[in-house]
Every structure is written in structure tokens, then in C-alpha cells.
Amino acid sequence: MKKVAVVFNGGTITMKIDERLQAAVPSLSSDEIMSKVTGIEGFAEIETYTFSNMPSPHMTPDKMLELSKYIKKLIDREDIAGAVVTHGTDTLEETAYFLDLTLNTEKPVVVTGAMRNGSELGYDGPANLSASICTVISDESRNRGVLVCMNGELNSAAEVTKANSMALNAFRTPNFGPIGMVDDNKVLFYRESLDKQYLDIDKVDSKVTLIKCTAGMDSTLIDYCIERKVDGIVIEAFGRGNIPPYMVESVKRAIDSNVAVVVVSRCFEGRVCDSYGYHGGGKELRDLGAIFGDTLPGQKARIKLMVALSKTKELNKVKDFFENGLYNI
Numbered sequence: 001m002k003k004v005a006v007v008f009n010g011g012t013i014t015m016k017i018d019e020r021l022q023a024a025v026p027s028l029s030s031d032e033i034m035s036k037v038t039g040i041e042g043f044a045e046i047e048t049y050t051f052s053n054m055p056s057p058h059m060t061p062d063k064m065l066e067l068s069k070y071i072k073k074l075i076d077r078e079d080i081a082g083a084v085v086t087h088g089t090d091t092l093e094e095t096a097y098f099l100d101l102t103l104n105t106e107k108p109v110v111v112t113g114a115m116r117n118g119s120e121l122g123y124d125g126p127a128n129l130s131a132s133i134c135t136v137i138s139d140e141s142r143n144r145g146v147l148v149c150m151n152g153e154l155n156s157a158a159e160v161t162k163a164n165s166m167a168l169n170a171f172r173t174p175n176f177g178p179i180g181m182v183d184d185n186k187v188l189f190y191r192e193s194l195d196k197q198y199l200d201i202d203k204v205d206s207k208v209t210l211i212k213c214t215a216g217m218d219s220t221l222i223d224y225c226i227e228r229k230v231d232g233i234v235i236e237a238f239g240r241g242n243i244p245p246y247m248v249e250s251v252k253r254a255i256d257s258n259v260a261v262v263v264v265s266r267c268f269e270g271r272v273c274d275s276y277g278y279h280g281g282g283k284e285l286r287d288l289g290a291i292f293g294d295t296l297p298g299q300k301a302r303i304k305l306m307v308a309l310s311k312t313k314e315l316n317k318v319k320d321f322f323e324n325g326l327y328n329i
Contacts, residue, residue, distance in 0.1 A: 009086050057091065093299070101303070159175075159179075179191050226253055235262070236298040242276050242280055242285075245279045255315075
């Protein structure tokens with residue numbers, strides 16, 4: 001029987017309603033949660049660990065790196081088949097993607113959580129845990145990077161996003177859909193995920209800002225970022241990667257100041273491309289030296305840029321990390 005490390009890291013899965021506050025707060029221990037995952041001892045040997053009990057809005061990039069190193073120590077053990085990591089759903093996709101970029105292992109690492117707390121009818125935490133454990137012990141789960149398992153669906157950490165604030169199927173993969181599912185405790189994969197990327201980092205460069213484009217936006221925010229000496233800026237642009245003309249000069253100033261500027265789309269689906277040649281269009285931004293982020297949403301492009309800049313400040317290498325195989329570079 002395979003041994004699985006289950007690392008508890010807070011989130012709704014550990015919460016119940018506080019009668020005084022009439023709101024959910026961290027309450028459940030790892031043992032209390034695992035006691036609700038009935039029958040799992042017939043599938044795997046479980047070792048539980050508690051990394052934190054924090055709500056996911058409290059997660060930081062430095063904590064993500066600490067968690068990555070914590071998991072690495074566990075999965076480096078020969079007797080551990082893989083790891084399940086719990087996480088609050090608000091920032092789950094960012095941490096899962098950070099782990100995907102910073103862990104280099106054939107063993108399955110599965111991130112899960114809950115959309116309902118332990119006081120609500122239909123508490124989904126135990127079901128998500130059991131499906132995640134079944135995923136880790138499946139031989140088919142090896143060499144697939146970090147996976148996210150929620151509501152019986154398996155998504156790649158590199159692709160998934162939280163698409164609904166309350167639904168049990170909140171985690172979805174725009175453009176491509178899930179890569180598999182867990183049905184009757186059996187793991188089924190229907191497609192491959194994107195090629196996995198990996199960077200070995202010892203620290204996190206967290207001076208990366210995310211800016212969302214809106215109609216008529218000017219250079220104020222980008223100029224402020226330049227003044228604050230950030231290392232990178234992610235711009236959630238319109239459509240295929242276009243911005244208001246009033247922002248263009250500040251993008252040029254940022255790139256001339258050796259600030260990495262990554263352009264993604266604020267659209268839920270689709271990728272950015274240099275399709276438009278008017279002032280503020282993607283072609284102009286690309287000619288200025290902006291980096292294109294393919295289908296990544298802004299919050300995950302920020303994670304990727306943090307990891308890249310933690311490894312190198314050379315913009316051509318950062319560009320290669322984002323664009324190689326996706327654009328002509």
C-alpha cells in the first residue's frame with residue numbers, strides 16, 4: 001500500500017462557523033478532518049502534517065517558497081509516493097502554480113481545498129481529500145506536474161483558475177478543460193497538460209505589480225511602479241493584448257528602466273498576440289520589448305514573473321521563459 005503525505009495548510013477546509021462571530025474561522029485540526037475521510041485507510045497509508053492554518057488571503061510568495069521546500073523534503077523520501085496539500089481557494093491557483101514552477105519531481109503533488117466549511121451542509125472537504133489521495137496513488141498521475149483536484153475534476157496547476165466565488169465546481173480550465181477526473185475512486189486522464197517548466201530558486205523577488213487595463217487609463221500607475229523601483233509589471237490588457245494609447249509611453253519608460261513588462265489578456269479565455277498595429281496595439285507593445293504571457297491570467301503571470309525574476313534579471317532570459325515555443329522570439 002502506498003504512503004501519501006497530506007499537508008494541511010489552512011483554508012475553508014479547516015473552518016467552521018464561530019457562533020459569536022457568525023462567520024467561518026479556522027477551527028478543525030488535521031485529525032478531525034481526516035476522521036471524516038472514511039475508508040481511506042483501505043487505499044493508502046496516510047501521514048499528516050500541518051504547515052499552517054492560515055486563510056488563503058494571508059498567503060504570500062515567501063510562504064509559497066517555504067511550502068515548496070517543505071513539500072520537497074517530504075517527497076524526496078523514498079517511502080512517500082506523493083503529497084496532497086490543502087489550501088484556501090482564494091489564492092489556491094497561485095500557490096499551486098508556484099509549486100508547479102518550483103518543484104521538480106515525477107511524484108504526484110495534488111492541491112485541494114473546500115468551497116464549503118465544516119458547519120455547512122454538503123461540506124466538500126473530505127470528498128476532495130479522498131479524491132486527491134486516490135490521484136496521488138495512481139501510477140497515471142506521475143510526471144504530470146502539480147495537479148488541482150476539486151469536485152472530482154483534475155486540472156493542471158499551470159492552467160486552472162477559480163471561476164466562481166461559491167460553486168463546488170469553482171475551479172476550471174479556460175480554453176482546454178480539465179485533464180482528468182476521479183470516478184468511483186479511479187483516476188482517469190483524458191489529455192496531457194502543457195509542457196512543465198521548472199526554475200530552482202532560493203528566494204522570491206516579490207516586487208512585481210499587476211495592473212488591470214480599463215477604458216481611458218493613463219500612465220499614472222505604471223509611472224508610480226517605476227518610481228517604486230519594481231522589477232516587473234504584469235498588464236492585464238484588453239482582448240488580444242492592447243492598451244489605451246495614454247499608457248504606451250509609460251510602458252516604454254518601464255522597459256527602458258529594465259523593468260520586465262508582461263502583457264496578458266483580461267479576457268477569461270484566449271491568448272495575447274501582436275495582431276493589432278494601431279497606437280497601443282499589441283504589435284507596438286511587442287516592438288517596445290513587452291513580453292507576451294500566452295493564456296495566463298494576470299494573477300498567475302505575476303507568479304511566473306516573480307519566479308523568473310528570482311532566478312535572473314536578464315530580460316531576454318525572462319522573455320524566453322514566457323515565450324519559448326509559443327511565439328517567435
